[in-house]
Amino acid sequence: MKKGVVGYLAVIISGILLSLELYGLNFAKYIDMAINGSCYTNAMDYIHEIPFLLSFLVTISLIIFGFILIVKSKKEQ
Numbered sequence: 001m002k003k004g005v006v007g008y009l010a011v012i013i014s015g016i017l018l019s020l021e022l023y024g025l026n027f028a029k030y031i032d033m034a035i036n037g038s039c040y041t042n043a044m045d046y047i048h049e050i051p052f053l054l055s056f057l058v059t060i061s062l063i064i065f066g067f068i069l070i071v072k073s074k075k076e077q
Contacts, residue, residue: 003069003076004073007065007068007069007073008070010063011063011067014059014060014066015063018056018060029046032046
C-alpha cells in the first residue's frame with residue numbers, strides 16, 4: 001500500500017478508537033460507581049489512571065503517525 005493510504009487509514013481508525021475510548025470513560029465511571037459506591041464527578045478524570053492514560057497516548061500517537069505519513073506522501077508527489 002502507498003504511504004498516503006496507510007496514513008489516511010491510520011487517522012480514520014485511530015479516530016474511531018479514540019471515540020470509543022471516550023465512551024469507555026463514561027462506562028468506567030458507571031462500573032466504579034457500582035463497585036465502590038463512589039466515583040469521580042467527571043468521566044475525564046479517569047484519564048489520570050495509568051491504563052487509560054496509556055491507551056490514550058497510544059491512540060494519539062497513532063493519529064500523529066498517520067498525519068506524518070500523509071504529509072510525507074504529499075511531499076513525494
